[in-house]
Amino acid sequence: MTSDHTQHQSDDARKKARSLSIAPTRPPAEIPGYSLENFLGQGAYGEVWSATDQKTGKKVAVKFYTQQTADDVQMLAQEVEKLLALSTDRYVVQLLDVGWNSTPPFYVMDFLEHGSLEDRLQREVRLSPNDAVEMFEELSQGLMNLHGKGILHCDLKPANVLLDQDSKPRVADFGQSRLSTEDTGALGTLYYMAPEQADLDAVPDARWDVYGLGAMLYCMLTGSPPFRSSKLTEKIESSERIGQRLEAYRKALSSAPTPTAHRTIAGVDRALADIVDRCIAVDPKNRFHSVQSVVQALNDRRSLQQKRPLMLLGIIGPLLLLGVMTLFGGWAFQQATTDTTEAVIAKADESNLFKARLAARSAADRMQDYFSAVEQLTHDDRFRAAYTAFINDEELKQARQQISNPLTNTVVVDGERVESDPVVAKARETLMKAQLRLALEPFLKKRMDNVDQEYPAASSWFVSDLWGNQVASVFTDANRTQLNNYAYRTYFTGKDFDLKDEKGRYFVSANRAERPITKLPHLSAIFLSQANNKWKVAFSAPIIIDKEIKGVVAMTEVLGDFVDFDFADGSHQYVMMVDGRTGSFTGTILEHPLLAKLEAETGVIPQSLSRKQMSFEKDLDEIAGLNFIDPMGDEPQGTEYRRRSMAAPAEVVLKRKPATTQQSTELMPIEGEDGTYEIATGLKVFAVEDYANVIGPVNTLSQRLWSLLVIALLSLLALTLTMWWLVTRTLGRSTTNANRISGTVGPNTWSPDDKTISYQENN
DSSP, X not given: OOOOOEEOOOHHHHHHHHHHHHSOOSOSSOOTTEEEEEEEEEOSSEEEEEEEETTTOOEEEEEEEOOOOHHHHHHHHHHHHHHHHTTTOTTBOOEEEEETTSSSOEEEEEOOTTOBHXXXXXXXXXXXXXXXXXXXXXXXXXXXXXXXXXXXXXXXXXXXXXXXXXXXXXXXXXXXXXXXXXXXXXXXXXXXXXXXXXXXXOOOOHHHHHHHHHHHHHHHHHSSOXXXXXXXXXXXXXXXXXXXXXXXXXXXXXXXXXXXXXXXXXXXXXXXXXXXXXHSOSSGGGSOSSHHHHHHHHHHHHHHHHHHHHHHHHHHXXXXXXXXXXXXXXXXXXXXXXXXXXXXXXXXXHHHHHHHHHHHHHXXXXXXXXXXXXXXXXXXHHHHHHHHHHHHOHHHHHHHHHTOOGGGOOEEETTEEEOSOHHHHHHHHHHHHOHHHHTTHHHHHHHHHOTTSOSOOOSEEEEEETTSBEEEEEESSOOOOTTOBOTTSHHHHOOSSOOBOTTSOBOOOXXXXXXXXXXXXXEOOOEEOTTTOOEEEEEEEEXXXXXXXXXXXEEEEEGGGGOOOOOSOTTTEEEEEEEOSSSTTTTBEEEOHHHHHHHHHHSSOOHHHHTOBOOOSSOHHHHSEEEEOOGGGGSGGGGGGOSOEEEEEEEEEEEEOOSOTTSOTTTSOOOSTTXXXXXXXXXXEEEEEEHHHHHHHHHHHHHHHGGGHHHHHHHHHHHHHHHHHHHHHHHHTOOTTTTOOOOOOOOOOOOOOOOOOEEOOOO
16 A cells, blocks of 8 residues: 655645644653643644653644654654754744654654745735745745755645744754755645656655745745746645656646736846746746845845936937937938938827727626626526516417518608508407516616616617517607518617618518527617617617527617717717718718717708718728828818818627526627637727827927027036946945845744645545
């Protein structure tokens, strides 16, 4: 029978260790000369008790090896051997006594009341960068001493770092340590163990300790070791054999992205982050080859920090000189003007692109609210129950079939709706009075009234059955649908255009091949509002019951109001939205400052302006750029837009996530581990800026250059003299001790926390 010990520090494991530590009430044995007192912890190999030396009164810690297997006795011998070799090292917990022949065997060490680094991290979650670096430097120095004596620890982790009375670190638990000349593998603790160490046949390497050292620094900075996740931990723990767990650990680290959480911590500079990255590099070839290299990197970082003011001065000074010479160089006046113009244009183009993307993102966010509202209704259990009862009624089902032809919709004659077919008229009347149908309308009215501001404002809400009949609807004004069939509309079919027959009439094919939309979400083709000639759009989603589409829920709203991004000076900078989807409405201007102005003044937008379109025959980059032509400038009301402009385009893209697990992957394609996917709506946003307004400051600057030439020369001379004085003074005060690592170590103490958890496998 063999026993493998792969140490692991999950939250559950720590809790288990704590619960185990409460159980013992009596020590495994009495030790002459020592008064055993309190149980401190229980690990894979035995128990730790606090005690008092009866001769000196000194408080100590006693570690009993209660397992007493051949491997454990050998491990005790190895650990004691290493501690004896390090008996004078101030970075190691000191060995005081050994009981080889006792039952069970034990050894006595210094007792450290401040506990372990793990205890401190549990209290504080993470350390400040300064405290973490100070602790890391001490540990690096201590580990360098160990390696100098030919000892590799092989199990570095916060639980094995104890803090003395001055909170200085002491390395403890050498049960997994190896001599540099040994070739026997040693398994450390998950997430603190180098991936190549997770191999029963691995040969000890100094880079194992470098990895553990870097993992501890990462944990001190972020509160968690690198690569650790509950998903990976569960995967490793689900493996039955030790070899499988180790292989899962190695593969997970080799395929995982480089951790970056430490780079987001305030106070972590690039040099420190690079040290962490090189310590925890998965490939040992990219890792520091020795702890001495780590110490040298720390020294270089400190030296760089001390020289930073001088270095910054050395960098910024020449740049300032170059800037002054470029700005005020009279002989390069023309070139400077040209360069400045190009730079300003590039900056303006970048700014316009940012504004276009920001406006597009704002529009997408608002659209997302509408889609969420529609989907929320399709997932409402009460609505689904009411709708199911309605569509399952056989009498109403027959009536719905009779009105399901779009060509039999009601027509308006002298202000009255007229039904041409008596059978259809009777079916429509039956449906209008049906309580099961009327039970659907309160759900729509609640969302239209929106008393509690739970839903986005809308022009209308309606529900269509499987054949396209609008069986329930509410509008901001009177209900105008009267159970008409709109199976030809894009909100129902999911197509890019409304369906028409050869005579131009809206229709649905006789065999009813057209089915409702099958993907979420769907943005319909645009249509004009009869009230103010503004473009509207419908947001629709299928009603899915028992994995089958039973109908469609939709809401409409004025699309132009989705672009609410405005500038302080609307005459020189503005945003416009254009329909870039294929079809008869391609290039239609949906939102524009001129349209908003006319609506505010008259309440109605002229139809000629509502139907204004932009040509999309060229690529977007050719349409936009430095020579953008705003079509509104051709209209008598838009003379102020008749000028050369710059424009940057951006597309309105929805980033969606399924609202419920009831949707199948056929209805909603999933991309990415988090279930999100992107949908390009085809709507384009243009950020437009007056070209003359962009280069105006450049023209003003060029007129002042000559008058500032003399001042520039005097400023250059003064700046040069000042820099020379600062550099000379700084160099005179520099110190040659920049790379020295300082620090003091307090007296010996011992932490009672011996809570390592082990995986064991018996064959």
